[in-house]
Amino acid sequence: MNTQFKKGVLELIVLLAVNKKDMYGYELVMEVSKVVDVNDGTIYPLLKRLTNERYFETYLVDSTEGPARKYYKITVLGKERVEELRDNWKVFANSVNKFIKESMKNE
């Protein structure tokens, strides 16, 4: 899988997932992996950054299957960010697709 395409999109995917429901880190790694190949060492720093930027709040919940789970909950600011990024993505993906179509006309 192309590493470079992922840049920036991971943030959107993580925001979308947490926007839907509160999730803990490990769970997110599993969820996001369904969409794009991703390393857990990529997700955790990203979660930290998004929390620092006030898009997420966190709380701990004890688990019977290992260490306590740190849950991430989206904030109002986070919801705004989701909207923004989602719109950006749509515009971006559309213009790339358009360019691909154009470039295939005389092929």
Place this chain on the structure above:
Amino acid sequence: MNTQFKKGVLELIVLLAVNKKDMYGYELVMEVSKVVDVNDGTIYPLLKRLTNERYFETYLVDSTEGPARKYYKITVLGKERVEELRDNWKVFANSVNKFIKESMKNE
């Protein structure tokens, strides 16, 4: 415009443009700018890399409007790379779009 989305896609766009017809650097900057905001200092190093990787060959043509133009021409290897990247992009964009749709179901 989101900087990060660009990563990796710029390569595809440049390859697509040159695949369609031979182009010189400055011309490419103008062409690519139609799709994504991009600095000329981003394009030239990219062209150099793609040439080093044997996706492009170059030749010079005198110009009446300034210094000689360095034209980029796609190679067989480059054509393969276009196909590959284009397919990768489609798969990637589709799975992201799918995830966006899924995540909006219960919103």
Place this chain on the structure above:
DNA sequence: ATTTAGTACTTGACAATACAAGGTAGTTGA
């Protein structure tokens, strides 16, 4: 003749993101 505008390209310092590899620590079941 000199300046200005536009074309064409290069270089180097910098920022952001992702990966690989490693570490810590709790719980369960053989």
Place this chain on the structure above:
DNA sequence: TCAACTACCTTGTATTGTCAAGTACTAAAT
């Protein structure tokens, strides 16, 4: 008790793109 799984986190590195600055060439305006 110890392997396997869950859960979390950090560090070093590579890649890619950004930005600022600079070089250099030509044509047209002054």
